Amino acid sequence: MEFREVVRRRRMVRRFGPDPVPPEVVDRMLGHAVRAPSAGFTQGWSFLVLDTPADRERFWAATTPASSPRDMSAWLDGMRTAPVLIVVLASKAAYLGRYAEPDKGWTDAEESRWPVPYWHVDAGMASLLLLQTAVDEGLGACFFGIGRGERPAFAAEFGVPPAWEPTGVVAVGHPAPGGPAGSPSRRPRKALDEVVHRGSW
Numbered sequence: 001m002e003f004r005e006v007v008r009r010r011r012m013v014r015r016f017g018p019d020p021v022p023p024e025v026v027d028r029m030l031g032h033a034v035r036a037p038s039a040g041f042t043q044g045w046s047f048l049v050l051d052t053p054a055d056r057e058r059f060w061a062a063t064t065p066a067s068s069p070r071d072m073s074a075w076l077d078g079m080r081t082a083p084v085l086i087v088v089l090a091s092k093a094a095y096l097g098r099y100a101e102p103d104k105g106w107t108d109a110e111e112s113r114w115p116v117p118y119w120h121v122d123a124g125m126a127s128l129l130l131l132q133t134a135v136d137e138g139l140g141a142c143f144f145g146i147g148r149g150e151r152p153a154f155a156a157e158f159g160v161p162p163a164w165e166p167t168g169v170v171a172v173g174h175p176a177p178g179g180p181a182g183s184p185s186r187r188p189r190k191a192l193d194e195v196v197h198r199g200s201w
Helices: 003-009 025-032 053-063 075-078 092-100 116-138 148-160
Strands: 045-050 085-090 140-144 167-173
Touching: 003 116, 003 140, 025 045, 025 085, 045 116, 045 148, 053 085, 053 148, 075 085, 085 148, 116 140, 116 167, 148 167
Parallel strands: none
Antiparallel strands: 045 085, 085 167, 140 167
C-alpha cells in the first residue's frame, strides 16, 4: 500500500472479527516499531505481546476499572474482541542512564534536565509505527491507555519490572463493523490553517 494511503486509512478500530492475526504479521509490526527514532538511540522501549485467550483475559481482568465515571461497557465489549494486544512500555531509567554517558556530556541522571518525558515520546512513535503497519497489512488497530489505578495490578499480573511503565496498548485484529464510534464521529478534523503557523504564531 502506498504510504499516503496508509496514513489516510489509519483510524482507531474498536471491534474486531474472529480471524486470528498471523504471528509473522505481528513480527513485522514489531520489526517496524523498533525502527522508530529514540533520543540518544536509547531504544528504551519494550513490547509485551498478548496473543492467547488466557493472556488477553488476564490483561482485561487486571486493567478494567472496578468503576468508571462514564459507561465503558460498549468500548470494552468491542475491544475485548481484539485477538492481539501489544503493550508498549518505556523505561525512564534507560534514558536517564544513557544521557549520563560520556558522549552526551552529562555526568548525572538528573530527570529535571528533560523538558518532556522523551521515553514516552519515543514509545509513542513506536506505537504509531505499529498502527501504520497494521493498516498496511490490511488490519485494524486501536491505541489506548492503562489507567493509573490499574497499573500496579497489570505489572503484578505480568511480572513487569519496576523500571518499566506502560505508555499504552495497541489492540490489533481484522476490523469488524459495529464498534463504538470514536471522537472523529463527533468532531471535525481541524484544517491545516488552524494548526500550522509559518514564521510566527
